[in-house]
Ligand SMILES: [Fe+2]
Protein backbone atom coordinates (compact mmCIF):
# COMPACT_ATOMS: atom_id res chain seq x y z
CA UNK A 1 0.00 0.00 0.00
CA UNK A 2 1.44 3.41 -0.90
CA UNK A 3 1.48 6.44 1.39
CA UNK A 4 -1.50 8.07 -0.30
CA UNK A 5 -3.56 4.91 0.22
CA UNK A 6 -2.40 4.60 3.82
CA UNK A 7 -3.53 8.19 4.40
CA UNK A 8 -6.97 7.36 3.00
CA UNK A 9 -7.31 4.23 5.15
CA UNK A 10 -6.48 6.31 8.24
CA UNK A 11 -9.18 8.76 7.27
CA UNK A 12 -11.71 5.93 6.81
CA UNK A 13 -10.74 4.51 10.23
CA UNK A 14 -11.59 7.86 11.81
CA UNK A 15 -14.96 7.95 10.04
CA UNK A 16 -15.64 4.38 11.24
CA UNK A 17 -14.80 5.32 14.80
CA UNK A 18 -17.57 7.89 14.85
CA UNK A 19 -20.10 5.65 13.12
CA UNK A 20 -19.52 2.18 14.57
CA UNK A 21 -23.15 1.52 15.54
CA UNK A 22 -24.48 2.70 12.21
CA UNK A 23 -22.13 0.38 10.27
CA UNK A 24 -22.87 -2.57 12.53
CA UNK A 25 -26.66 -2.18 12.19
CA UNK A 26 -26.43 -1.81 8.43
CA UNK A 27 -24.15 -4.82 8.14
CA UNK A 28 -26.39 -7.09 10.21
CA UNK A 29 -29.40 -5.92 8.17
CA UNK A 30 -27.64 -6.87 4.92
CA UNK A 31 -26.55 -10.26 6.25
CA UNK A 32 -30.15 -10.98 7.27
CA UNK A 33 -31.45 -10.00 3.84
CA UNK A 34 -28.96 -12.36 2.18
CA UNK A 35 -30.10 -15.20 4.48
CA UNK A 36 -26.57 -15.92 5.64
CA UNK A 37 -27.53 -16.53 9.24
CA UNK A 38 -29.49 -19.63 10.10
CA UNK A 39 -30.30 -19.15 13.80
CA UNK A 40 -30.08 -16.81 16.79
CA UNK A 41 -26.93 -18.38 18.17
CA UNK A 42 -25.18 -17.70 14.87
CA UNK A 43 -26.61 -14.20 14.79
CA UNK A 44 -25.00 -13.62 18.20
CA UNK A 45 -21.59 -14.74 16.91
CA UNK A 46 -21.88 -12.53 13.84
CA UNK A 47 -22.94 -9.49 15.87
CA UNK A 48 -19.99 -9.90 18.27
CA UNK A 49 -17.61 -10.65 15.43
CA UNK A 50 -18.64 -7.68 13.27
CA UNK A 51 -18.55 -5.37 16.26
CA UNK A 52 -14.99 -6.42 17.03
CA UNK A 53 -13.99 -6.14 13.40
CA UNK A 54 -15.32 -2.58 13.10
CA UNK A 55 -13.66 -1.64 16.40
CA UNK A 56 -10.35 -3.16 15.27
CA UNK A 57 -10.62 -1.31 11.98
CA UNK A 58 -10.84 2.07 13.67
CA UNK A 59 -8.51 1.25 16.59
CA UNK A 60 -5.58 -0.13 14.57
CA UNK A 61 -5.95 1.56 11.24
CA UNK A 62 -6.26 5.14 12.44
CA UNK A 63 -2.58 4.65 13.34
CA UNK A 64 -1.93 2.58 10.20
CA UNK A 65 -1.15 -0.50 12.33
CA UNK A 66 -1.99 -3.04 9.61
CA UNK A 67 -0.37 -5.98 11.40
CA UNK A 68 -2.48 -5.32 14.50
CA UNK A 69 -5.61 -5.26 12.37
CA UNK A 70 -4.78 -8.53 10.59
CA UNK A 71 -3.92 -10.15 13.91
CA UNK A 72 -7.27 -9.13 15.36
CA UNK A 73 -9.05 -10.52 12.31
CA UNK A 74 -7.16 -13.79 12.51
CA UNK A 75 -8.15 -14.24 16.15
CA UNK A 76 -11.71 -13.66 15.11
CA UNK A 77 -11.44 -16.25 12.35
CA UNK A 78 -10.20 -18.85 14.82
CA UNK A 79 -13.10 -18.11 17.13
CA UNK A 80 -15.47 -18.52 14.22
CA UNK A 81 -13.87 -21.82 13.27
CA UNK A 82 -14.07 -23.16 16.81
CA UNK A 83 -17.73 -22.20 16.93
CA UNK A 84 -18.47 -24.15 13.80
CA UNK A 85 -19.56 -21.22 11.65
CA UNK A 86 -19.39 -22.05 7.94
CA UNK A 87 -16.33 -20.47 6.37
CA UNK A 88 -17.85 -19.73 2.91
CA UNK A 89 -20.76 -18.02 4.64
CA UNK A 90 -18.40 -16.01 6.79
CA UNK A 91 -16.53 -14.81 3.70
CA UNK A 92 -19.83 -13.94 2.03
CA UNK A 93 -20.80 -11.94 5.12
CA UNK A 94 -17.44 -10.21 5.13
CA UNK A 95 -18.00 -9.04 1.56
CA UNK A 96 -21.21 -7.33 2.64
CA UNK A 97 -19.09 -5.18 4.95
CA UNK A 98 -18.36 -2.93 1.96
CA UNK A 99 -22.03 -2.28 1.33
CA UNK A 100 -22.54 -1.29 4.94
CA UNK A 101 -20.30 1.78 4.76
CA UNK A 102 -20.39 2.87 1.11
CA UNK A 103 -23.01 5.59 1.65
CA UNK A 104 -21.17 6.78 4.73
CA UNK A 105 -17.95 7.23 2.80
CA UNK A 106 -19.61 9.00 -0.11
CA UNK A 107 -20.99 11.52 2.39
CA UNK A 108 -17.69 12.03 4.21
CA UNK A 109 -14.97 11.74 1.57
CA UNK A 110 -14.46 14.22 -1.23
CA UNK A 111 -15.75 12.95 -4.56
CA UNK A 112 -12.32 13.30 -6.15
CA UNK A 113 -10.80 10.91 -3.59
CA UNK A 114 -13.63 8.43 -3.26
CA UNK A 115 -12.62 5.98 -5.99
CA UNK A 116 -9.03 5.81 -4.81
CA UNK A 117 -10.24 5.37 -1.27
CA UNK A 118 -12.50 2.42 -2.16
CA UNK A 119 -9.61 0.89 -4.09
CA UNK A 120 -7.38 1.12 -1.01
CA UNK A 121 -10.00 -0.56 1.18
CA UNK A 122 -10.43 -3.25 -1.45
CA UNK A 123 -6.70 -4.00 -1.29
CA UNK A 124 -6.94 -4.14 2.47
CA UNK A 125 -9.88 -6.56 2.34
CA UNK A 126 -8.04 -8.90 -0.02
CA UNK A 127 -5.09 -9.18 2.32
CA UNK A 128 -7.47 -9.59 5.25
CA UNK A 129 -9.25 -12.52 3.59
CA UNK A 130 -6.02 -14.32 2.81
CA UNK A 131 -4.65 -13.83 6.35
CA UNK A 132 -7.94 -14.87 7.86
CA UNK A 133 -8.14 -18.03 5.72
CA UNK A 134 -4.72 -19.03 6.97
CA UNK A 135 -5.84 -18.62 10.58
CA UNK A 136 -9.14 -20.40 9.96
CA UNK A 137 -7.47 -23.46 8.53
CA UNK A 138 -5.01 -23.65 11.40
CA UNK A 139 -7.84 -25.20 13.36
CA UNK A 140 -7.37 -28.22 11.15
CA UNK A 141 -3.80 -28.54 12.48
CA UNK A 142 -5.15 -28.47 16.01
CA UNK A 143 -7.47 -31.37 15.20
CA UNK A 144 -4.62 -33.41 13.71
CA UNK A 145 -2.52 -32.77 16.80
CA UNK A 146 -5.41 -33.71 19.09
CA UNK A 147 -5.61 -37.03 17.25
CA UNK A 148 -1.91 -37.63 17.84
CA UNK A 149 -2.23 -36.73 21.53
CA UNK A 150 -5.14 -39.11 21.85
CA UNK A 151 -3.07 -41.98 20.46
CA UNK A 152 -0.21 -40.99 22.75
CA UNK A 153 -2.42 -41.43 25.84
CA UNK A 154 -1.86 -45.17 25.72
CA UNK A 155 1.84 -44.82 25.13
CA UNK A 156 4.14 -44.62 28.14
CA UNK A 157 6.60 -42.51 26.08
CA UNK A 158 4.84 -39.23 26.84
CA UNK A 159 6.16 -36.03 28.39
CA UNK A 160 5.85 -33.61 25.46
CA UNK A 161 7.75 -35.88 23.07
CA UNK A 162 5.34 -34.91 20.29
CA UNK A 163 5.68 -31.18 20.90
CA UNK A 164 9.46 -31.36 20.96
CA UNK A 165 9.94 -33.64 17.97
CA UNK A 166 7.68 -31.49 15.79
CA UNK A 167 9.80 -28.45 16.69
CA UNK A 168 13.09 -30.25 16.03
CA UNK A 169 11.79 -31.51 12.69
CA UNK A 170 10.90 -27.97 11.60
CA UNK A 171 14.39 -26.76 12.51
CA UNK A 172 16.11 -29.58 10.67
CA UNK A 173 13.90 -29.26 7.58
CA UNK A 174 14.52 -25.51 7.52
CA UNK A 175 18.27 -26.01 7.94
CA UNK A 176 18.46 -28.18 4.82
CA UNK A 177 16.41 -25.64 2.85
CA UNK A 178 13.05 -27.42 2.53
CA UNK A 179 10.21 -25.39 1.01
CA UNK A 180 7.75 -23.64 3.30
CA UNK A 181 4.93 -26.09 2.51
CA UNK A 182 7.13 -29.02 3.41
CA UNK A 183 8.10 -27.40 6.71
CA UNK A 184 4.47 -26.58 7.56
CA UNK A 185 3.40 -30.11 6.74
CA UNK A 186 6.07 -31.79 8.82
CA UNK A 187 5.04 -29.62 11.77
CA UNK A 188 1.48 -30.69 11.28
CA UNK A 189 1.82 -34.43 10.71
CA UNK A 190 5.08 -35.40 12.47
CA UNK A 191 3.21 -35.91 15.76
CA UNK A 192 1.23 -38.71 14.09
CA UNK A 193 4.34 -40.90 13.63
CA UNK A 194 3.42 -43.48 16.29
CA UNK A 195 -0.35 -43.32 15.88
CA UNK A 196 -0.34 -47.01 14.90
CA UNK A 197 0.59 -47.91 18.48
CA UNK A 198 -3.12 -47.72 19.28
CA UNK A 199 -3.33 -51.12 17.57
CA UNK A 200 -0.64 -52.75 19.74
CA UNK A 201 -1.98 -54.78 22.68
CA UNK A 202 -1.34 -53.52 26.23
CA UNK A 203 0.68 -56.60 27.20
CA UNK A 204 3.27 -55.54 24.59
CA UNK A 205 2.97 -51.75 24.58
CA UNK A 206 2.91 -51.38 28.36
CA UNK A 207 5.28 -54.20 29.26
CA UNK A 208 7.80 -52.77 31.72
CA UNK A 209 10.71 -55.10 30.89
CA UNK A 210 12.45 -56.12 27.67
CA UNK A 211 10.30 -57.54 24.89
CA UNK A 212 10.63 -61.13 23.67
CA UNK A 213 11.34 -61.62 19.95
CA UNK A 214 7.70 -62.38 19.39
CA UNK A 215 6.54 -59.27 21.25
CA UNK A 216 9.06 -57.13 19.42
CA UNK A 217 7.75 -58.47 16.11
CA UNK A 218 4.28 -57.42 17.22
CA UNK A 219 5.50 -53.95 18.24
CA UNK A 220 7.11 -53.53 14.83
CA UNK A 221 3.67 -53.62 13.23
CA UNK A 222 2.80 -50.11 14.46
CA UNK A 223 3.99 -48.27 11.32
CA UNK A 224 1.82 -50.45 9.08
CA UNK A 225 -1.22 -50.25 11.38
CA UNK A 226 -1.00 -46.43 11.42
CA UNK A 227 -0.28 -46.08 7.70
CA UNK A 228 -3.23 -48.31 6.77
CA UNK A 229 -5.65 -45.85 8.33
CA UNK A 230 -4.16 -42.91 6.44
CA UNK A 231 -3.90 -44.90 3.20
CA UNK A 232 -7.61 -45.69 3.27
CA UNK A 233 -8.40 -41.96 3.66
CA UNK A 234 -6.01 -41.17 0.79
CA UNK A 235 -7.71 -43.76 -1.42
CA UNK A 236 -11.29 -42.84 -0.48
CA UNK A 237 -10.71 -39.17 -1.25
CA UNK A 238 -8.37 -39.62 -4.24
CA UNK A 239 -5.71 -37.51 -2.55
CA UNK A 240 -2.61 -37.06 -4.66
CA UNK A 241 -0.70 -34.36 -2.79
CA UNK A 242 -0.43 -32.55 0.52
CA UNK A 243 -0.03 -33.29 4.17
CA UNK A 244 -1.76 -36.67 4.34
CA UNK A 245 0.77 -38.11 1.92
CA UNK A 246 3.55 -36.84 4.12
CA UNK A 247 1.72 -38.30 7.14
CA UNK A 248 1.70 -41.68 5.41
CA UNK A 249 5.43 -41.38 4.63
CA UNK A 250 6.37 -40.54 8.20
CA UNK A 251 4.06 -43.07 9.86
CA UNK A 252 5.10 -45.93 7.58
CA UNK A 253 8.81 -45.22 7.28
CA UNK A 254 10.05 -43.56 10.49
CA UNK A 255 11.78 -46.84 11.53
CA UNK A 256 13.55 -47.41 8.22
CA UNK A 257 17.35 -47.18 8.36
CA UNK A 258 19.61 -45.53 5.82
CA UNK A 259 21.50 -48.79 5.16
CA UNK A 260 18.27 -50.71 4.48
CA UNK A 261 18.18 -52.70 7.74
CA UNK A 262 15.13 -50.91 9.19
CA UNK A 263 11.44 -51.82 9.06
CA UNK A 264 8.77 -52.31 7.78
CA UNK A 265 9.90 -52.05 4.13
CA UNK A 266 13.69 -52.20 4.41
CA UNK A 267 14.02 -49.09 2.23
CA UNK A 268 17.54 -47.79 1.66
CA UNK A 269 19.07 -44.31 1.41
CA UNK A 270 16.97 -41.85 -0.54
CA UNK A 271 14.30 -44.45 -1.17
CA UNK A 272 13.19 -43.50 2.33
CA UNK A 273 11.02 -40.37 1.99
CA UNK A 274 12.84 -37.25 3.21
CA UNK A 275 10.22 -36.43 5.86
CA UNK A 276 10.69 -39.92 7.37
CA UNK A 277 14.49 -39.58 7.32
CA UNK A 278 14.18 -36.25 9.14
CA UNK A 279 11.73 -37.65 11.63
CA UNK A 280 13.76 -40.72 12.40
CA UNK A 281 16.74 -38.63 13.50
CA UNK A 282 14.77 -36.18 15.66
CA UNK A 283 12.70 -39.02 17.14
CA UNK A 284 15.88 -40.89 18.09
CA UNK A 285 17.49 -37.75 19.53
CA UNK A 286 14.51 -37.08 21.75
CA UNK A 287 14.32 -40.72 22.86
CA UNK A 288 18.00 -40.65 23.91
CA UNK A 289 17.81 -37.43 25.93
CA UNK A 290 14.45 -38.27 27.55
CA UNK A 291 13.69 -40.57 30.43
CA UNK A 292 11.75 -43.63 29.34
CA UNK A 293 10.35 -46.45 31.50
CA UNK A 294 13.22 -48.68 30.39
CA UNK A 295 16.09 -46.11 30.50
CA UNK A 296 17.25 -42.90 32.18
CA UNK A 297 17.57 -39.57 30.34
CA UNK A 298 21.05 -39.37 28.81
CA UNK A 299 23.02 -36.14 28.33
CA UNK A 300 22.90 -34.17 25.08
CA UNK A 301 26.58 -34.98 24.40
CA UNK A 302 25.84 -38.70 24.59
CA UNK A 303 23.06 -38.25 22.01
CA UNK A 304 25.51 -36.43 19.71
CA UNK A 305 27.97 -39.30 20.02
CA UNK A 306 25.37 -41.92 19.21
CA UNK A 307 23.92 -40.03 16.28
CA UNK A 308 27.36 -39.47 14.81
CA UNK A 309 28.19 -43.16 15.23
CA UNK A 310 25.00 -44.15 13.39
CA UNK A 311 25.51 -41.70 10.52
CA UNK A 312 25.27 -43.56 7.22
CA UNK A 313 23.94 -46.74 8.86
CA UNK A 314 20.81 -45.66 10.72
CA UNK A 315 20.69 -42.01 9.66
CA UNK A 316 21.11 -40.05 6.45
CA UNK A 317 24.65 -38.57 6.70
CA UNK A 318 23.58 -35.28 5.09
CA UNK A 319 20.92 -34.87 7.77
CA UNK A 320 23.38 -35.79 10.50
CA UNK A 321 25.65 -32.99 9.30
CA UNK A 322 22.74 -30.54 9.33
CA UNK A 323 21.76 -31.85 12.76
CA UNK A 324 25.23 -31.05 14.06
CA UNK A 325 25.04 -27.51 12.67
CA UNK A 326 21.90 -26.80 14.71
CA UNK A 327 22.33 -29.18 17.66
CA UNK A 328 22.55 -26.35 20.19
CA UNK A 329 19.18 -25.00 19.08
CA UNK A 330 17.64 -28.46 19.42
CA UNK A 331 19.11 -28.85 22.88
CA UNK A 332 17.71 -25.44 23.86
CA UNK A 333 14.26 -26.58 22.72
CA UNK A 334 14.54 -29.69 24.88
CA UNK A 335 15.52 -27.53 27.86
CA UNK A 336 12.77 -25.01 27.19
CA UNK A 337 10.11 -27.69 27.37
CA UNK A 338 11.56 -28.82 30.68
CA UNK A 339 11.19 -25.26 31.98
CA UNK A 340 7.83 -24.54 30.39
CA UNK A 341 6.21 -27.70 31.55
CA UNK A 342 7.49 -27.81 35.08
CA UNK A 343 4.85 -29.30 37.39
CA UNK A 344 3.13 -30.85 34.36
CA UNK A 345 1.53 -27.51 33.48
CA UNK A 346 2.64 -25.09 30.82
CA UNK A 347 3.86 -22.13 32.85
CA UNK A 348 4.42 -19.62 30.08
FE1 LIG B 1 7.58 -45.59 16.07
Ligand SMILES: [Fe+2]
Pocket residue numbers: 161193194283
Ligand atom coordinates in the same frame (compact mmCIF):
# COMPACT_ATOMS: atom_id res chain seq x y z
FE1 LIG C 1 8.45 -41.00 18.81
